[in-house]
Amino acid sequence: MEKKFKPNIVGFLCNWCSYAGADLAGSSKTQVDPSLSVIRVMCSSRVNSNLILSSLLWGADGVLVAGCHPGDCHYEQGNYYARRRFALLKKITKILNLEPDRIQLSWISASEGKRYAEIVNQFARDITKKGPNPLTRNSQT
Amino acid sequence: MAKAVKIKKKTEEGLHDFLKSLLDKEIIKGVFILKKMDKTGAVSYSLITDPEEFKKAVPLYPYMPVNAGKALANFTLLGKAEQPIAAILRPCEIRAFVELVKRTQGDFENFLIISLTCGGVLTLKTISEPDQDKLISQYWESVKKAEVFEHTREACQFCEHFLPLNADITVAAVGKKDLDEECLLFLNTPKGEKFAQEASGSSVSEEIETEKVQQLKKKREELKEKYVQQTETGETGMKSLVNVFAPCLGCHGCSHVCPICYCTLCEFDSKTLQYNADGLSSDLKRKGGLKVPSGNLLFHLGRMTHMAVSCISCGMCSDVCPVNIPVATVFSKAGKSLQKVFDYFPGKDAEEPVPGGTYKEEEFAEIGEQ
Numbered sequence: 064m065e066k067k068f069k070p071n072i073v074g075f076l077c078n079w080c081s082y083a084g085a086d087l088a089g090s091s092k093t094q095v096d097p098s099l100s101v102i103r104v105m106c107s108s109r110v111n112s113n114l115i116l117s118s119l120l121w122g123a124d125g126v127l128v129a130g131c132h133p134g135d136c137h138y139e140q141g142n143y144y145a146r147r148r149f150a151l152l153k154k155i156t157k158i159l160n161l162e163p164d165r166i167q168l169s170w171i172s173a174s175e176g177k178r179y180a181e182i183v184n185q186f187a188r189d190i191t192k193k194g195p196n197p198l199t200r201n202s203q204t
Numbered sequence: 205m206a207k208a209v210k211i212k213k214k215t216e217e218g219l220h221d222f223l224k225s226l227l228d229k230e231i232i233k234g235v236f237i238l239k240k241m242d243k244t245g246a247v248s249y250s251l252i253t254d255p256e257e258f259k260k261a262v263p264l265y266p267y268m269p270v271n272a273g274k275a276l277a278n279f280t281l282l283g284k285a286e287q288p289i290a291a292i293l294r295p296c297e298i299r300a301f302v303e304l305v306k307r308t309q310g311d312f313e314n315f316l317i318i319s320l321t322c323g324g325v326l327t328l329k330t331i332s333e334p335d336q337d338k339l340i341s342q343y344w345e346s347v348k349k350a351e352v353f354e355h356t357r358e359a360c361q362f363c364e365h366f367l368p369l370n371a372d373i374t375v376a377a378v379g380k381k382d383l384d385e386e387c388l389l390f391l392n393t394p395k396g397e398k399f400a401q402e403a404s405g406s407s408v409s410e411e412i413e414t415e416k417v418q419q420l421k422k423k424r425e426e427l428k429e430k431y432v433q434q435t436e437t438g439e440t441g442m443k444s445l446v447n448v449f450a451p452c453l454g455c456h457g458c459s460h461v462c463p464i465c466y467c468t469l470c471e472f473d474s475k476t477l478q479y480n481a482d483g484l485s486s487d488l489k490r491k492g493g494l495k496v497p498s499g500n501l502l503f504h505l506g507r508m509t510h511m512a513v514s515c516i517s518c519g520m521c522s523d524v525c526p527v528n529i530p531v532a533t534v535f536s537k538a539g540k541s542l543q544k545v546f547d548y549f550p551g552k553d554a555e556e557p558v559p560g561g562t563y564k565e566e567e568f569a570e571i572g573e574q
C-alpha cells in the first residue's frame with residue numbers, strides 16, 4: 064500500500080498577532096496539525112511574493128501567511144499592503160492555473176488560539192486532499 | 205475635432221524640419237531622438253544638441269533599440285532636465301517613462317513630448333536584413349493602410365493603445381494615406397501649441413481617431429486573442445508554463461531591457477536566491493534531477509509579481525530573447541488581468557500611485573477571512 068501523503072506546509076506568522084495566537088493554541092493544548100512549519104516574521108507585510116514562490120518551488124505543498132486583523136497591525140498599515148500583495152500573487156496563480164488554493168492569507172489575532180488551530184487544521188486537510196505540489200517536484204523548473 | 209497644424213511636406217521631413225528650426229532658434233536646447241549610425245541599418249537613441257549632428261536624426265524610424273522611457277529616466281534620475289528638450293517617443297515609451305517618474309526614477313519637467321499614432325516597430329532582428337530599406341518602405345505602406353505589418357513585434361501587432369497619452373504633440377501616421385505629401389501634427393496641450401508656432405504650416409482642425417485608426421484597433425484586438433491563446437496555460441497550468449519557458453537560458457535579458465525593471469540590483473541577479481548545500485540536496489531528493497542554471501520559473505514568476513501590474517506591453521523582452529520565448533505575450537496577458545484587479549492603467553498619470561504602494565482599508569474582503 065502506498066504511504067499516506069503528509070504535506071509540507073510553510074506558515075509565515077506575524078510576531079504580534081498570529082504567532083501569539085499560535086502560542087495560545089499551544090498553551091491551551093489545542094490539537095494543531097503538525098504539517099505546518101512555522102516561520103516567525105515581524106509583520107505579514109514582511110512576506111514578499113518571492114518568499115511564497117520560493118517555498119512553493121522548493122518543497123512546500125502549501126503556504127499559509129497569517130497576520131493581525133485589518134486595523135490591528137502593529138505597524139498600522141502593514142497588513143493592508145500585505146493584503147494587496149497577496150491579492151496580486153493569488154491572481155497570478157489563478158491566471159496561470161497554478162493551483163491558487165495552495166496559498167492562503169488569514170487574519171488571526173493573539174487571542175484567537177482556537178481560530179488558529181481551526182485554520183491550520185482545515186488548511187492541512189485541504190492540502191492533503193490536493194496531494195503533492197507538482198511545482199516542487201518538477202525537475203525542469 | 206482637435207487642433208492641429210498641417211505642413212506641406214513628407215511627414216518625417218516635416219517633423220524633422222520643425223525640430224531643426226526649434227533647435228536652430230535655440231527654443232529647445234536638445235532633441236532626444238533616433239539617429240542613424242554610420243553602419244547601415246544601425247540606429248540608436250541620441251540626445252542631440254548640434255543642428256549639424258541633427259541631420260542624421262530619423263524621428264519616425266520604426267525601431268526601438270531601447271525603450272526610450274528607460275533611456276530618458278537615465279538622464280533625469282539625478283535631477284530634471286535644466287533646459288527644454290524635445291523627445292520623440294512612441295506611446296508605450298511615454299507610458300514607461302510615466303511609470304518610472306512615478307517611482308522617482310526620472311523627471312518629466314522641461315520635456316516637449318512628441319509622439320505618433322503608432323504602427324509598431326520592426327523586430328530588432330530585421331536590422332541586419334540586407335534589404336532593410338525595402339522592408340521599411342513596405343512598413344510605411346502598411347501604416348498608411350492601417351494594416352498590421354508582419355515584421356513588427358508581436359506586442360505591437362496586438363497593441364490597442366497606439367494613440368499616445370501625455371504627448372504634447374501627436375504626429376498622424378496610422379491610416380494616413382497622404383503620409384508622403386503632408387505632415388499633420390496634433391497639438392494636445394498648450395505647450396504643444398506654443399512650440400508648434402515655429403512650424404511652418406497652417407492651422408487646421410482634424411479628427412485624431414479616424415475610421416482607419418478604429419479599424420486597426422479592432423484588427424489588433426483580434427490578433428491579441430489569437431496570440432494569447434497560443435500561450436494559453438490551460439488546465440495543467442504548471443506543465444504548460446514549464447513548456448513555455450523550457451528553452452529559457454536564464455540570461456535575464458528580458459528583465460534587463462524591461463523599462464519597469466529598474467532595480468539597480470535585481471533580486472534575481474543577486475545571490476540571495478542561490479542554493480546552499482542543504483537546499484540543493486533536499487531539492488535533488490524530491491526532483492531526482494536539477495536544471496542548471498536553476499531558478500528559471502522562480503525568476504519569471506517572481507519578476508511577474510514585481511512588474512506585470514505596470515507592464516506597458518512594449519515588447520522589448522520578446523524582442524531580445526535569444527530563444528524566441530513569447531515573454532511579452534505572457535507578461536502582457538498577466539499584466540492586463542492584474543491591472544483589472546487594481547483598476548489601474550500603467551502610464552496614464554504620473555501622480556497616480558503604483559498599486560503595490562497604496563491600499564484602501566475596505567477592499568479584498570474575501571482575503572484573510574478564511
Ligand code: SF4
Pocket residue numbers: 451452453454455456457458459521524525526527528529531
Ligand atoms: S531573455 Fe529569454 S532566455 Fe533570457 S531570461 Fe528572458 S526568457 Fe530566458
Ligand code: SF4
Pocket residue numbers: 459464465466467469470471472506507510511
Ligand atoms: S525582477 Fe524585480 S528585482 Fe529584478 S529588476 Fe525587475 S522589479 Fe527589480
Ligand code: FES
Pocket residue numbers: 077078079080081105106107108129130131135136137138139141142
Ligand atoms: S504586525 Fe501583524 S500584520 Fe503587521
